[in-house]
Amino acid sequence: MRNTILFIFTIVTLLCAVLVYFIPQTGTIILLSISGLLTTIVIHDSIQTKHSLLRAFPLIARLRWFFEEERDKIQQYFIEDNLNGTPINREKRSIVYQRAKLEKDTVPFGTQHNVYKKGYEFVKHSLFPKDHHHIIGERVLFGSDKCTQKYSCSIINISAMSFGSLSKNAIMALNQGAKMGDFAHNTGEGGISPYHLQGGDLFFQIGTGYFGAGKHDVNGKRFFDDETFKENAKRPEVKMIEIKFSQGAKPGHGGILPAKKNTPEIAAIRKVTVGTQVDSPPSHSAFSNYDEMIVFIQKVRDLSDGKPVGIKLCVGNHKEIEEMIKAFAVAKNYPDFISVDGGEGGTGAAPMEFTNYIGSPLIEGLVFINQLLIQYKLKKQIKIIASGKAVDAFDVVKLIALGADAISMARSFMLSLGCIQARECNLDTCPVGVATQDNELVKALVVEKKNVRVKNYHNKTITAVKEMIAAMGLGSIADLQPNHIFRRRKEEIVSLEEVFYNPKKVG
Structure with a gap:
């Protein structure tokens, strides 16, 4: 996989270089710069010896690390509902923010809690x-x-x-x-x-x-x-x-x-x-x-x-x-x-x-x-x-x-x-x-x-x-x-x- 990735990025960079040669415009130069930077990263990742995954999957493995490190934030901002966030759910975080800022802290349309669920307290x-x-x-x-x-x-x-x-x-x-x-x-x-x-x-x-x-x-x-x-x-x-x-x-x-x-x-x-x-x-x-x-x-x-x-x-x-x-x-x-x-x-x-x-x-x-x-x-x-x-x-x-x-x-x-x-x-x-x-x-x-x-x-x-x-x-x-x-x-x-x-x- 390492060789394949290196080959693909090298070819793309060469094609961009050819494009700049025949069409030397700002857009093609930017494209060449981006492809060249990515190819440099791929080469670096493929020859370094510290991370096995990065060596086997240059550049691609970086995406995995990014999503792994940012998983909690993605979960918190884009996936969790008002009640399933941990350790403190969105509903409770909101009540603190609202009371601290003296904002309206009432809720409309009834409770979101399942009042018939085992463990519900009142x-x-x-x-x-x-x-x-x-x-x-x-x-x-x-x-x-x-x-x-x-x-x-x-x-x-x-x-x-x-x-x-x-x-x-x-x-x-x-x-x-x-x-x-x-x-x-x-x-x-x-x-x-x-x-x-x-x-x-x-x-x-x-x-x-x-x-x-x-x-x-x-x-x-x-x-x-x-x-x-x-x-x-x-x-x-x-x-x-x-x-x-x-x-x-x-x-x-x-x-x-x-x-x-x-x-x-x-x-x-x-x-x-x-x-x-x-x-x-x-x-x-x-x-x-x-x-x-x-x-x-x-x-x-x-x-x-x-x-x-x-x-x-x-x-x-x-x-x-x-x-x-x-x-x-x-x-x-x-x-x-x-x-x-x-x-x-x-x-x-x-x-x-x-x-x-x-x-x-x-x-x-x-x-x-x-x-x-x-x-x-x-x-x-x-x-x-x-x-x-x-x-x-x-x-x-x-x-x-x-x-x-x-x-x-x-x-x-x-x-x-x-x-x-x-x-x-x-x-x-x-x-x-x-x-x-x-x-x-x-x-x-x-x-x-x-x-x-x-x-x-x-x-x-x-x-x-x-x-x-x-x-x-x-x-x-x-x-x-x-x-x-x-x-x-x-x-x-x-x-x-x-x-x-x-x-x-x-x-």
Whole structure:
């Protein structure tokens, strides 16, 4: 095939050359230039030794590579309908864009969902709906009896995304939007950058790399350092501290900052070598068992002058998780909240096997943690934050009904910034400047425009939640229970209470 392709292009180029000789016009010269360029590519491809397919099928194989690389974009823009796009379908992406821009967010002509399909979920409304303006419960008080600086938190906040993972303009827009909308912004494990300090409330996350909370030892390994942590934790912007055990994208693996994104500025903030891939360890060095964990949580609480301290995890080994909750109850000392991340992953770059096959999905993890807190009588002390692909008001209502006190959103707020789901977050080529450190691409994201959209999306989603609660006849978001959400199972409809909390009822 290689010889055939080479022969065809050579003949075409020769014919074009003859044509130019007899008809020396602009058109024939352009034709000769194009054929000559293509023939040169064919010759190059046929003699190179790096790619077997390209050597066997010069030039032609390039078309295969193009369509393979652009397949997701072709699928997203030309093939997918409103409901089958992944990981976030077009319908949900549209609701974020519309609410962020304060555009009309109603839909005509009825639902596109198959309401008779197994797995369809919905809520039942009341004959006596309430006025949504009077619905309460959009804020939750965080802080156990071990905490002296309790924090009144919105039920919807920005989930953990580090400076490094996101651009400086994205971080600034998110933080300014959080300030404008009176909700909180999780720093991610990359530490507190100047771009986080725009006046918005912060959840300061401590990862296994201890960025912003640690130093290097003589062997180059990072360790937790009291003074470094205190310097950041006592900032007035920091309202809560979150100790990250694992994240849904890669539980048990540790964070990954690609080398391309590790700029001199980011390296200085994290105190790492510029231009290298930064891998956080899979586990903490500050503790290695439940008793040490409890001591560390209290230490962090004391060093921050009594601010709420929580742990973030993707639910894994159930026996270990129960032993941890039991240890909290026995010690009568515990975190102020637990952030439950879904194993389905989020914004973070991760090995495919970890994203696809490790960690409990959010719903199962959330229900399990909630059941344990009830069982060990810790529900009043430990709040739950759920994180995992929540986008619209129904997602929020469902997660709160299943036990969450608040919701953290990452991809949703990225969409509010203008993310188009190009899925190039790990390549440093994000075309809209959200998840890149390329200065030319970052400039595309205008902070003064996007911060308002962040605020709008949050506020409109809160309003939508209150409207749903009002339609259900409830007076408070906190009144939500699993038996308020229904799922079609084969030919019957059951509440999520029966699905998750009393499964024997339905066999």
